[in-house]
Amino acid sequence: MVKIQVVSDLHLESGFEYDTYELDPVSPYLALIGDIGNTRDPGLFNFLKRMLKQHELVFFIAGNHEPYHSSWDSTHAKLREFSDLVNKEPELGAGKFIYMNQTRYDLTNEVTILGCVLFSAIDPKYMSYVSLSLNDFYHIQNWTVKDHCSSHESDLAWLNVQVSRIMVEEPNRKIIILTHYCPTFDATEPKYKTSLITSGFTTDMTEEECWKCDNVKVWAFGHTHYNYDVVEEGTGKRIMANQRGYNFSKADGFDPTKTIEI
Numbered sequence: 001m002v003k004i005q006v007v008s009d010l011h012l013e014s015g016f017e018y019d020t021y022e023l024d025p026v027s028p029y030l031a032l033i034g035d036i037g038n039t040r041d042p043g044l045f046n047f048l049k050r051m052l053k054q055h056e057l058v059f060f061i062a063g064n065h066e067p068y069h070s071s072w073d074s075t076h077a078k079l080r081e082f083s084d085l086v087n088k089e090p091e092l093g094a095g096k097f098i099y100m101n102q103t104r105y106d107l108t109n110e111v112t113i114l115g116c117v118l119f120s121a122i123d124p125k126y127m128s129y130v131s132l133s134l135n136d137f138y139h140i141q142n143w144t145v146k147d148h149c150s151s152h153e154s155d156l157a158w159l160n161v162q163v164s165r166i167m168v169e170e171p172n173r174k175i176i177i178l179t180h181y182c183p184t185f186d187a188t189e190p191k192y193k194t195s196l197i198t199s200g201f202t203t204d205m206t207e208e209e210c211w212k213c214d215n216v217k218v219w220a221f222g223h224t225h226y227n228y229d230v231v232e233e234g235t236g237k238r239i240m241a242n243q244r245g246y247n248f249s250k251a252d253g254f255d256p257t258k259t260i261e262i
Contacts, residue, residue: 001261001262002107002108002261002262003029003259003261004030004059004259004260004261005026005027005029005030005055005259006031006220006258006259007031007242007244007254008063008220008221008223008241008244009034009222009223009225009244009251010032010035010037010244011036011037011246011247012036012043012047013037013038013041013065014246014248015246015247018043018044019043019046021047023256024257025054026259027055028056029055029056029057030054030055030058030059031058031061031113031178032051032060032061033059033061033179033180033221034062034064034065034222035063035065036063037065038065038069038070039066039067039078040068044066045082048060048082048086048097049086049091049094052090052091052097053091054095055095057096058096059105059178060099061101061115061178061179061180062075062117062180063180063223067140068139069139069141070141071140071141071143072143076101079099080099082097082099083099101115101117102116102155102158103115103116104162107176110172111173111175111176111262112173113175113177114159114175114178115177116159116179117151117155117180118156118159118179118180118183118203119149120152120181120182120200120201120202120203121199122149126199129196129197130197131145133196133197133200134197136148156208156210159177159208163210163215163216164209166215171215174215174262175213175215175216176219177220178220179220181203181221181222182223182224183203183205183219183221183239184239185202185204186239187202187224187226187241188224188226189226201223202224211235214235217236217238217262218237218238218239218240218262219237219238219239220239220241220260221239221240222241222243224241224243225243225245225249225251227253227254228240228241229241229242242254242255242258
C-alpha cells in the first residue's frame with residue numbers, strides 16, 4: 001500500500017508563515033498541490049527545504065498564486081532551478097523534490113502519479129467577465145484569459161494521452177492524478193455552482209478519458225478553498241481536496257495529516 005500526505009492552498013505568503021508553519025509528517029511522501037506560497041519569496045524555498053528533511057519525496061504543483069507579481073515563465077524556471085539544485089546536491093537526510101508540471105512519476109511498479117496545473121476551461125460566454133473578476137489577470141504578468149484557456153487545453157491533452165497510454169500498455173497500473181484546479185462541478189461549493197466565474201476555477205472533466213478510465217483511482221486537487229472527499233459511484237475513484245485557505249480565512253474541514261492510500 002502507498003500512502004501520500006496531501007495538502008494544498010496553505011497560502012503561507014498571506015501571513016509570512018514560511019518559517020513558522022508546521023506540517024507534521026504522517027507519510028514518507030508529501031504532495032503540495034498548489035498555492036503553497038509565492039515563488040518571489042525566498043521563504044517558500046526555505047519551507048520546501050524543511051519539508052524535504054521530513055519526507056522521502058515531495059511532489060509540488062504550482063497553483064495560480066505561486067506566480068503572483070511575477071510570471072508563469074519565471075515561476076516554472078525558479079521551481080525547476082530549485083529542483084535541480086536540491087536533487088543534485090541534497091542535504092544530508094533530505095528527500096527528493098518532484099516538480100509536477102505535466103509530469104509522470106512511477107512511485108512503484110504498480111502506482112503512477114500524474115501531475116499538472118490543469119487550468120480551467122473558461123466558458124466562452126463569460127470570458128470577459130472572468131477576465132475582469134479574477135485577480136490572476138491583474139497579478140500575473142503577461143497572463144490573459146486566452147493564455148489560461150490554451151494552457152488548459154495543453155494540460156488536458158497531456159493527461160488524456162498519459163492515461164490512455166497507461167491503459168493500453170500497462171493495464172494493471174494504478175494512477176493517482178494531482179492537479180491544482182478542480183476537475184468536477186460536483187466538488188464546487190454550492191453557492192458558486194451557478195456563478196458566472198465558476199469556469200474560472202472548475203472544469204467538468206467527466207467525459208474525458210482521464211476521468212472515465214478505471215485505472216485512475218484517486219484525483220486530488222485544490223484551488224477552491226472548499227474541502228471535499230468522495231468516492232464516485234461507478235468508477236470507484238476517490239475525489240478529494242484538502243485545502244487550508246488563507247490564515248485569516250481558513251477553509252472548513254482542513255486536516256494537515258490527511259492522506260490518500262492506494
